[in-house]
Amino acid sequence: MNTEAPSAAEALAFIDQSRAKLAAASETPVSRHLAFAGLIALLFASPVLPLEWRFVALLIPLVGVALIVRWDRRRMGMFINGYRAGRTRWVALPVLVVIEALYALSYWLVVERHTNWAAAPLAVVATVVAYVGSVWWCDVFRREMLGSVA
Amino acid sequence: MAVLAEVREAEFALLRQTTSVSDSVLSKHLSALGEADYVKLRKASVDGRVRTWASITRAGRAAFKGHVAELRRLADAAASVERIAAE
Numbered sequence: 460m461n462t463e464a465p466s467a468a469e470a471l472a473f474i475d476q477s478r479a480k481l482a483a484a485s486e487t488p489v490s491r492h493l494a495f496a497g498l499i500a501l502l503f504a505s506p507v508l509p510l511e512w513r514f515v516a517l518l519i520p521l522v523g524v525a526l527i528v529r530w531d532r533r534r535m536g537m538f539i540n541g542y543r544a545g546r547t548r549w550v551a552l553p554v555l556v557v558i559e560a561l562y563a564l565s566y567w568l569v570v571e572r573h574t575n576w577a578a579a580p581l582a583v584v585a586t587v588v589a590y591v592g593s594v595w596w597c598d599v600f601r602r603e604m605l606g607s608v609a
Numbered sequence: 610m611a612v613l614a615e616v617r618e619a620e621f622a623l624l625r626q627t628t629s630v631s632d633s634v635l636s637k638h639l640s641a642l643g644e645a646d647y648v649k650l651r652k653a654s655v656d657g658r659v660r661t662w663a664s665i666t667r668a669g670r671a672a673f674k675g676h677v678a679e680l681r682r683l684a685d686a687a688a689s690v691e692r693i694a695a696e
Contacts, residue, residue, distance in 0.1 A: 468684045470680050477627045481615060484627065609684060
């Protein structure tokens with residue numbers, strides 16, 4: 460057992476080292492957070508637009524997400540799923556729920572109640588939620604990777 | 610595997626950087642993991658250069674989780690033995 464024990468501890472330490480390097484490699488520029496928040500802002504513009512343009516406005520964020528994924532792969536050499544298992548899920552899911560609720564409210568106010576002005580403040584709130592959520596997610600991921608698996 | 614367990618997909622260069630091993634060692638390990646169906650490898654062209662991307666499979670994730678649990682058990686057992694020996 461004595462011969463196995465140091466190697467087990469060493470292997471765990473090596474895993475910790477790799478995770479720490481992954482944390483360093485996952486450093487995210489402000490522009491990446493802004494890009495994500497910008498896509499959310501575009502999403503909130505869709506209910507205000509005429510029906511034929513609404514689908515285009517919905518398509519842009521979808522294409523934008525694909526471009527962000529491509530950018531992540533080029534910049535970091537990896538892609539991390541936002542909904543990955545781990546502590547980050549407790550950031551991603553509440554942020555998603557809040558943004559979806561705000562979008563539903565915005566859609567209802569604009570389409571059903573014809574209060575177009577309501578889209579702007581709700582878009583601002585959702586954009587801030589998306590930006591803060593993105594920064595928070597990255598911070599939680601880094602802290603998770605810097606924690607020990609032992 | 611520690612890196613692949615946390616990401617959807619990682620490029621060969623990033624894996625080399627995070628594991629601090631040579632190209633040949635990493636390549637050999639990835640091939641072995643691929644043969645065991647623990648890792649899926651694909652080639653993709655980025656900026657005109659072909660790069661290797663790796664992702665962990667469901668079987669690989671389960672095996673790695675079991676491996677870490679066993680390492681923890683061994684490390685804990687060793688710490689207990691050392692503690693008893695010191696007393």
